[in-house]
Amino acid sequence: MSARRRSTAATLLILAVAGAALAGCSTKDEAASADAVRVDASDDACALSKTTFPAGAVEFAVHNKGSKSTEVYVYAAGDKIVTERENIGPGTRVTIHAEIKAGAYEVACKPGMTGDGIRQKITVTGAGDAAAPKADARLEAAVTAYRTYAQEQADATIPVVEQFAAAIRAGDTEKARSLFAPSRVGWERTEPIAESFGDIDPKTDVREDGLEPGQTWTGWHRLEKSLFADNRIGDEEKTLADQLVTDLKDWQKRVPTAEITPTSMANGAKELLDEVATGKVTGEEDRYSHTDLSDFAGNVEGAEKAYELLKPVVAEKDAALAATLDTEFAAIRTLLAKYKQGDVYTSYDKVGEPERKVFATAVNALGEPLSKLAAAVVAK
Numbered sequence: 001m002s003a004r005r006r007s008t009a010a011t012l013l014i015l016a017v018a019g020a021a022l023a024g025c026s027t028k029d030e031a032a033s034a035d036a037v038r039v040d041a042s043d044d045a046c047a048l049s050k051t052t053f054p055a056g057a058v059e060f061a062v063h064n065k066g067s068k069s070t071e072v073y074v075y076a077a078g079d080k081i082v083t084e085r086e087n088i089g090p091g092t093r094v095t096i097h098a099e100i101k102a103g104a105y106e107v108a109c110k111p112g113m114t115g116d117g118i119r120q121k122i123t124v125t126g127a128g129d130a131a132a133p134k135a136d137a138r139l140e141a142a143v144t145a146y147r148t149y150a151q152e153q154a155d156a157t158i159p160v161v162e163q164f165a166a167a168i169r170a171g172d173t174e175k176a177r178s179l180f181a182p183s184r185v186g187w188e189r190t191e192p193i194a195e196s197f198g199d200i201d202p203k204t205d206v207r208e209d210g211l212e213p214g215q216t217w218t219g220w221h222r223l224e225k226s227l228f229a230d231n232r233i234g235d236e237e238k239t240l241a242d243q244l245v246t247d248l249k250d251w252q253k254r255v256p257t258a259e260i261t262p263t264s265m266a267n268g269a270k271e272l273l274d275e276v277a278t279g280k281v282t283g284e285e286d287r288y289s290h291t292d293l294s295d296f297a298g299n300v301e302g303a304e305k306a307y308e309l310l311k312p313v314v315a316e317k318d319a320a321l322a323a324t325l326d327t328e329f330a331a332i333r334t335l336l337a338k339y340k341q342g343d344v345y346t347s348y349d350k351v352g353e354p355e356r357k358v359f360a361t362a363v364n365a366l367g368e369p370l371s372k373l374a375a376a377v378v379a380k
Helices: 008-017 019-026 137-169 173-180 182-189 191-196 220-230 235-257 262-280 292-317 319-337 353-370 373-378
Strands: 037-041 046-048 052-054 056-064 070-076 080-088 093-100 103-109 118-125
Touching (some): 056 070, 070 093, 080 191, 080 262, 093 373, 137 182, 137 292, 173 182, 173 220, 262 353, 292 319, 292 353, 319 373
Antiparallel strands (some): 070 103, 103 118
């Protein structure tokens, strides 16, 4: 689930339990170029150094001058996410690399990581792709392969979700419980694409404490609570299960329309690690089923897939970064494997605090170099 719908209480939980992982995500200052668009975010402002700039590779240099952690988004029409960075701590400087076509957009700063944010309109000028230098064929191939991967994950998700819904309609609580985690794997691997559409994630993957005012709670976690905490399947749950199938089929159909660029792949990989740090390591994500490690693994697998597709270019431009990422991905895979028996991961309520700190440290070790992936992709 995206951090933009995380409650204040949940954020405090994150900071208390997974501080080390969050440190790797957002506390180290990141250098920016002289041409970057400066974004000064505070508790009550979102000031940009310029609101008109050319299409193509764009760098945003964000400085959180506020007292709260914040997020920065670039939205196209309909709140379609072009790029984002979550969990930017107070006093922190980060850089966000994106490839943006000509058009009208909004930059949003979200102090406290909730709500619609403080927004500034921007105009991106020029002919977009036509004015850009000739693209690296390897990066074009990476984008094509990643879109195929995302579609494959969505296509593979639907039959499992249909089985999950069928078990709920049949009143088979045990079978539905066994299918909850498997039904989420493809989503977790490609979550940044699903979130980019803006309206699907709130319907399918929101937790109760992440609901916006007036929002009806639907989706996986609503059903998770009924199945694992309440031990109840009623008419409402059966209706919600059918709605989940409908909403996820909508996601499946929209994957071909997703805006995918080499930098969005790199940023998406980092977002997936942020999801691990702020939801899975804490046990916050699947708080009733305790299937967090399955989601954790899905996020890591999706991040690694994006990196592997970009690696031919990254290894050429920054061999040291590629070597570090290879090492850290291998380490976190090895760690996860210790908690897997067959196709099932250890219930996260059986993972003690010392072990959770080991996971947080591993996420921290991977998250820091992964934050440099987008810059390496666009390096000259």
